[in-house]
Amino acid sequence: MAVKPTRSMGERTFQNHVIDGFEQQGYTYVPQSQMDQNFNRETAIDEPTLLEFLADTQPKEVDKVERQYGGRWGEQVIKRIEQVIADKGLLWALRNQIEMAPGAKFKLLYFKPKNDLNQTAVEHYHANRFQVTEEFHYGTMKDDLNNRIDVVLLVNGFPLVTIELKNHQTGQTFCNAIKQYMTDRNPKEQIFQPDLRSLVHFAVDADDVFMTTWLNGKETKFVPSNRGNGKAGGGNPPAEPGKFGTSYLWEEVLTPDSLLDIVERFVQITYHEKDKNGKKITRKVRSAMKAMIFPRYHQLRAVRRLIKATQEQGPGHNYLIQHSAGSGKSYSIGWLAYHLASLTQSDGSSFFNSVIVLVDRVVLDEQLQGTIMNMPHPRGMVAIAKDSAGLRDAVNAGSRIIISTIQKFPYIYNQTDTSGRTFAVIIDEAHSSQSGEAHRKTKQALGDHT
Incomplete structure (x- = not known):
């Protein structure tokens, strides 16, 4: 049920509005109780959703590993995916194929084809699983076990986007969300390690959007991703009737089509040229990462x-x-x-x-x-x-x-x-x-x- 936005609404009502907005754009809502069952905190993947996606879109490849591993095929596929991502990074894994014995090749998602000439490519794209959930439990460390993220977007089981929401009615703004990421979100957790499970983290209130791709405690750098106020200044223009000033985040930037386009053609990773000993680095791997670049709103636009x-x-x-x-x-x-x-x-x-x-x-x-x-x-x-x-x-x-x-x-x-x-x-x-x-x-x- 749609929630009518007002600036006086509480944080929970604001969150309901955001969730409803993502549902309207094509995300499937997954209640916290169901996500708690599906999401494996140790692998930081919604494994049932990922394996279902692979079985539906790539049955021949699944047959190969099932003949090799029997009922443990899913466990072995997840293990191989973890290995590849730990080495080459999540972005590489999403853009390429995961190879494993005995000669199987898996795609973790399908990008939108440039045209409709290839019907199979179109069908594969529509087979992607887009999910939105709330009050997301992720912690594996003692102090994080009960921590929750307000909103998380998952694609084929991977929690690609995290969002912390604040609202003026509670006396808090995006600044409090930024502080929460800096002080209450352990960057050692898999979901917060750069290019491991998530690609970007947003701090959002009714008026402003800020984001980061790399959590590093109090040294974390957030940048604005606002539309501009229309008067050669920062922030956002006044909200349209029935919306918030930040509604563009779920109505435009993070829609399923837009998010996958960003993953495919915008997100960039830069790497160090030399290691700590001054030796030239020849492989582009996670351990050599220097920065991850996620486009800001004005660049996308x-x-x-x-x-x-x-x-x-x-x-x-x-x-x-x-x-x-x-x-x-x-x-x-x-x-x-x-x-x-x-x-x-x-x-x-x-x-x-x-x-x-x-x-x-x-x-x-x-x-x-x-x-x-x-x-x-x-x-x-x-x-x-x-x-x-x-x-x-x-x-x-x-x-x-x-x-x-x-x-x-x-x-x-x-x-x-x-x-x-x-x-x-x-x-x-x-x-x-x-x-x-x-x-x-x-x-x-x-x-x-x-």
């Missing part, structure tokens, strides 16, 4: 609005993104580049032959270059044009993503063959580079289809 506009209007239009300092511009550019490079028409053909990222510096912006290169991509998808010849060759070869400086185009504008091809051009610091000879030569080099 910018990328998705541009993709939608491109789908509706096609190539040949100009758009402007305004970013304040420290708001993650490099990641927004990187995410946009990969989204544009993978954007397809209804028949499966690409919107653009190449996506070109240009910076207005003689020397390539190392931060932007590193951000784009560190995002998962097939070998050869990204070309870094360090000189004019490299830019010319990358354009003529049709590299999917090309990174360069705008100053190189005057040297190659008459050496490119772009007939019948379309380009998406993302320009950093556009205010200082959209005039003069470099801009004119860029247009000449790429033709009219940009």
Whole structure:
């Protein structure tokens, strides 16, 4: 039953409204009593839901392990999944396949296909289990056994998102939720260890949303994920009738489609280049993690609005993104580049032959270059044009993503063959580079289809 929101409602009523909101978006509500039975605190997985998902979507793979292990097949699958995640991380496991003897390969979830041409892929996507539960028990350590998280979102048995709620009626705000995460949530518990079971943790009240991906006691860093107040300031605009200022979190950001899109194409992990002894790290594993990046609201909105506009209007239009300092511009550019490079028409053909990222510096912006290169991509998808010849060759070869400086185009504008091809051009610091000879030569080099 829907709950009518008011600013005077208590925290429990606010929580009921949030739960109801997630249900309306397609999550299945699981009562605390049932989740207590299903959720194995030692593995930090809702094992019955995960095994049911695997059996329904990948029966041939289940048959392989069942012939090998008999009635213990589920136990062995869970054990193997734990091993892989402990080594390579949850994000890797969700995006790839879990391999185990005797030659079985399991997918832990199915992302939304780019189109409806493959009916099996569509059916698999709809087979994902999206659950929302409340007053979630997770603790394995003595002091945590009775601790509860207000709201948790699970996908195929994995508690990917945790949410602590506060409401003004009780004299508390998101600041109290942040303090709760810092002081009353043990970062050693599996559900709070980065890239082990959960991907993000939200501190939410009726007006504001803050989040973190890495709990570290009092050193935990939370960042805002608000919409902006519409007056060049932080926070959120006044709530619409019948809603809270933070309703967009469950109505937009964390809907099933949106959450899996974020998992597939937004969440990023950075790694240390050297270990404590100064030795170069060659494997990207959990033990070498430096940070986990989950998109903030303004980044999601910018990328998705541009993709939608491109789908509706096609190539040949100009758009402007305004970013304040420290708001993650490099990641927004990187995410946009990969989204544009993978954007397809209804028949499966690409919107653009190449996506070109240009910076207005003689020397390539190392931060932007590193951000784009560190995002998962097939070998050869990204070309870094360090000189004019490299830019010319990358354009003529049709590299999917090309990174360069705008100053190189005057040297190659008459050496490119772009007939019948379309380009998406993302320009950093556009205010200082959209005039003069470099801009004119860029247009000449790429033709009219940009």
